[in-house]
Structures are given as C-alpha cells and as structure tokens.
Amino acid sequence: MTLLTVRDLTVDFAGGVRAVDGLDLDLAAGAVLGVVGESGSGKSVTSLAIMGLLPDARITGEVRFDGDRLTGLDRRALRRLRGDRIAMIFQDPLSCLNPYYPVGFQIAEAYRAHRRAGRREGHRVAVRMLDRVGIPEPERRARAYPHEFSGGMRQRVMIAMALCLEPDLLIADEPTTALDVTVQAQILELMRELRERSGTAIMLITHDMGVVAGLADEVVVMYGGRAVERGRVREVFYRPRDAYTKGLLACVPRVDGPLPDRLPTLSAPEVTA
Template identity: 85%
Template sequence: MSLLTVRELTVDFRTGVRAVDRLDLDLDAGQVLGVVGESGSGKSVTSLAVLGLLQGATVGGRIHFDGQELTALDQRALRRLRGNRIAMVFQDPLSCLNPYYPVAFQIAEAYRAHHRAGRKEAHRVAVRMLERVGIPEPERRARSYPHEFSGGMRQRVMIAMALCLEPDLLIADEPTTALDVTVQAQILDLLRELREEAGTAIMLITHDMGVVAGLADHVVVMHGGRAVERGTVRDVFHRPQQAYTRGLLACVPRIDGPLPHRLPTLEATV
C-alpha cells in the first residue's frame, strides 16, 4: 500500500482558474517521486493541497496518507499531522525563516510544537539537527540569525527544521533553486542520505530534469495542471512518450554533444 495516494485531485481558485485537473499520484515509503514541469504547471499547488495549506481555493478528489483521508480532517488534526508526519521544505528559505529569531530557536519551537519538551532539551535537538545537515560549528551557528547564513546554509536550516520530528514524508519544493551547482549537489546528497538512513519518502518538486535524474525513483510530468506522463526515471528519460516531455529533456544542457542554436518550443494554451 502506498504511503501517499492522490486520486482525481482538482484545485479551483475563486478567479475561475483550475490549477490542478484530475491528478493521480502514488508514493511508497522510502521512495522518491519527482514531480516536474514548467513554472505554472501546478506542481507547488499540488503540494500545498496535500498539506491543506491552500487559501481561497476549492480542493476536490481524494488524498490518502497512510490510510487517512486528509481532505476529511479538520484544521486541528491537519496541524498535528503537518511537521510531525509530513514536513515541507519551501522554495525560498529566507522568506520562511523569521528574521528576528536565531535559527536554533526556530527549530526548537517547531520541535516543541509537537513534543512536551523543555527549552533546553529542544535546543539540544536543534543543535543536533544542525550538525546532522552539515552546518559547521553547530553550537556557535545555532545562535546565528537567518541573514547570517548563505542561501545553501539557509536551505540546510529548513531541512533541519523539517526533519527534527523525523517525518514519514518530506515534500521538497524546488530545494535547489537559486543555488550554485556545488551547493545543489550538497543538498541532493543530504536528501539522498536522509532517504537511505531514515527511510523517509520524498516528493521532489522541481523543473530541473537533472535533479530528478540524480535522486528520484519515479517521475510525474505535469503540464497545465495535468499529469501528461509518468513512470520510472529510466523509462521517462530514455523512452519519453509525450512531446512535452521530450521538449523538457531537450532543454537540459548536454556535455556529450554540441549546444543547440535555440531551445525547443511547444505550442500550448495557458
């Protein structure tokens, strides 16, 4: 049985826009599912719908997590589930971290929200998590504020906050966007280690096909709110069936051939 099962998911905004249209997803425990597509294809909206974080939108369909129907839960039950069993790493860590508090305090408060723990115990957990995600001198950097960290280090802090409760599912929304290639590789290595050591399932949302190739087991390609192709990474990358998927793959720079004179384009209605 899948850890996360999404069936016929639809998301309609008050403006009349249908951002997600009859989407199906399956994610097993300990697996990595890549959800890919261009900006505006519905990837992030899907993740927010799973977490029950959409405001001003109507969500239809079924979302099962470990046997629970999430769409039937009230906000109090969803808050207990979020962070505790399902965690999310958002695209822009600087906007998600509070600039007025040290990073360890913010991780500790996330821990205390779900555990009956004192401040000292929660602080020890926060420092241990900073060390786990590769922050150097975690005891000292625990007292630092978000603006004192680089973009890659802030992303590590967000991952530490998400993982302090050892969730069963981690949703990573564009975790490597705006990071240089060296830091991207470090973040991907960290996610890979967490998956292997803790058995955490990961929903990886990205437009970067190279990131998916390096980390995911299965992939769903989204376009216009719909899943236009799905399968194992090997099948989708080596035998893409849809023109849209082939276009995405053709935009990935290659080192084994000449650079194209122009990127491929697809006719579509937004």
C-alpha cells in the same frame, strides 16, 4: 507500501483558474517521487493542496496519507500531521525563517510544538539537527539569525527543521533553486543520506531534470495542471512518450553534443474553467 495517494485532485482559484486538473499520484514509503514541469504547471499548488495550505481554493478529489484521508480534515487534525509525520521544505528559506529569532530557537519550537518538550531538550535537538545537516560549529550557529547564513546554509536549516521530528514524508519544493552548482550537489547528497538513514519518503518538486535524474526513483511530468507522463526515471528519460516530456528533455544542455539552434516549443494547453 503506498504512503501517499492522490486521486483526481483538482484545485480551482477565484476567477475560474484551474491550477491542477484531475491529478493522480502515488508515493511509496521510503521512495523518492520527482514532480517536474515548467513554472505554472501546477507542481507547487499540488504540494500546498496536499498539505492543506490553500484555504482560499476549491479543492476536490482525494488525498490519503498512510491510508487516512487528508482532504476534508479540520485545521487541528492537519496541524498535528504537519511537521510531525509530513514536513515541507519551501522554495525560499529566507522568507520562511523568522528574521527575529535565532535558527536554533526556530528548530526547537518546531520540535516542542509536537513533542511537548522543554526548552533544554528542544535546544539539544536543534543543535543535533544542525550538526546532522552539516552546519559547522552547530552550538554556536544555533544562536545565529537567518541573515547570518548563506543561501545553502539556510536551506540546510530548513531541512533540519523539517526533519527534526523524523517525518514519514518530506515534500521538497524546489530545494536547490537559486543555489550554485556545488551547493546544489551538497543539498541533494544530504537529502539522499537522510532518506537512506531515516527511511523518509520524498516528494521532490522541481523544474530541473538533472536533479530528478540524480535522486528520484519515479517521476511525474506535469503540464497545464495535468500529469502528461509518469513512470520510472530511467524509462521516462530514455523512452519518453509524451511530446511535452520530449521537449522538456530536449531543453536540457548536453555535454556530449552540440547545442540545438532552437529550443522546442509546444502550443499552450487548453484552459479549463
């Protein structure tokens, strides 16, 4: 069953800047879709448009979630969906967490906002979620502040907050950026386990082809705000059709061969006013 459908999505900003140009996406329930491309290709803007978090942009096209149209919904209706059935993990967990409140309080508030639960129940949920994402001594760490956590631990807190309501769709925007390789592997394994346990569909936004190879079922390659290639991960990786996809894959370091003398380059895409 298709959970998320995006058709002809276009996002324009002031000054005639078109960040997304006629994008189509499909994500099945319980599946993982990787959205890849270099910085500025429109990946993050796409996720924000789906979430209704671009109030100053001109957005056209259609976004449907579980059959219901999201584009054009009022703020109150979107707020009921966000965090409850659709959750998002942003790139920088430190800037997304409030430095003035303990992490347990922030997770509990996200839960209470949608479940109308009391403080005690919210706290129990926060501690349970911290334990679920692998944070040791969750009862004690729930009282700690964001600056007392490492980058990987803060990302785990964001995942706990996003999943405390067991959403149907999780949008993860560069969830392993700026993390060392060991922590990256732990975060990806955590997302894999949560998907298997809860059946949550994941839209994984990244520039890292290795992350997509390890977690996604299907992949969409974006360049200049457009989808230049899409398909099953194995097909795209082993039989890429588009020149940009081939160049992107050629830039990935290999352990079974010499490094290339020069990285491949492409001409800049046309800018649509």
